[in-house]
Amino acid sequence: MTAEAKTAHPASPPLTERQEARRRRILHASAQLASRGGFDAVQMREVAESSQVALGTLYRYFPSKVHLLVATMQDQLQHMHATVRKRPPSSDLPSERVAETLMRAFRALQREPHLADAMVRALTFADRSVSPEVDQVSRQTTAIILDAMELDDPTPQQLSAVRVIEHTWHSALITWLSGRASIAQVKIDIETVCRLIDLTTPDGQK
Amino acid sequence: MTAEAKTAHPASPPLTERQEARRRRILHASAQLASRGGFDAVQMREVAESSQVALGTLYRYFPSKVHLLVATMQDQLQHMHATVRKRPPSSDLPSERVAETLMRAFRALQREPHLADAMVRALTFADRSVSPEVDQVSRQTTAIILDAMELDDPTPQQLSAVRVIEHTWHSALITWLSGRASIAQVKIDIETVCRLIDLTTPDGQK
């Protein structure tokens, strides 16, 4: 993968400059409102007004509130990935590097818990109509984790481990966001699941 | 724990017979509608009509749609737990017994995919106001998994593993329900995460 770091629309018509700007305004307004009050605070009428776009136009760009928030998440994830790439995790063991990376992401989310709430709730609430977009988020997350592992050619078992790590990551976030798990607990869960990686590296420690 | 297998209301006033019957009718209608069309098909007006109860009454019994569906899930989980107790898993290894139990539950959900959709979506979409109820579901799930492990006194590490297994279970269900993962993939994910248990049993195989 070389330089198609953009949103990677498979076959969407190229947007004009003004359209790109609109899209950007919408995403910005969405993130802003989400930062204030989470999922519920992102109200489509307000997003439209905030981004100076008619409601119908908002729906043309993002066919539902969930689509909008998942796109917002894609946006944030890209930041995250770029950031992590600049300062890669420092531990020796792959499992520890992954845990370190996820904890770094977790701390970033803690700085904007409402935004995290909006994005994660949208992600898990998404139905089939949003599958492509959610899948894209999932691929992006996988890429970040694989980066942290620093493997050129992961085995199927390692890919399975990564899947399970993602599952745990999402679900642990939800328990944290809904107040059913502490930050410390999420940390433990992440560290626990990351040990799965050690199981799959032939020359790992016991 | 002896016989308080009921819904375990901490301090709710005892319901009269007719009230208990109403509650039951509501839960039944909810499950019925959910079985047809999933989360979206459970419409509060329809639930009310179906269970021959006024809308206001429905909301007195269950303060939101999510509360209602989470209660529905509690109900179903109890069935499940009772069923599993009757025929416990047969494998030798704890990790395999857990995987076997979860796969059995998964097959049960496959028989009613729409109902599964409604319950799981509600569970992960629940906000803080539903935390107690969601927590109850989580405890019930933990109990089922611990039962499968057949341990009298789980270590903290083992409890951590169980937490991660639950995370994976919920998240894998979501990916399946939204069509982003196949049944086979869910099976792999469950089997993968269950190997965490082997990591925590001192006399397990490598």
Added chain:
DNA sequence: GGCAACTCTGAAACTTGTTCTAGATTACCG
């Protein structure tokens, strides 16, 4: 420049979750 197609706007309408109200019913207490 001028036109055809597409896009955007503003506003109303529709849907479904949730709340509220006024009046009937029921449950409980003396």
Added chain:
DNA sequence: CGGTAATCTAGAACAAGTTTCAGAGTTGCC
């Protein structure tokens, strides 16, 4: 039994996501 408080009912009303539509504005193209 009679009364009173709690509960239930029917229905309107409200909130926010989504859809629709007529008209104005842009864009691409000749």
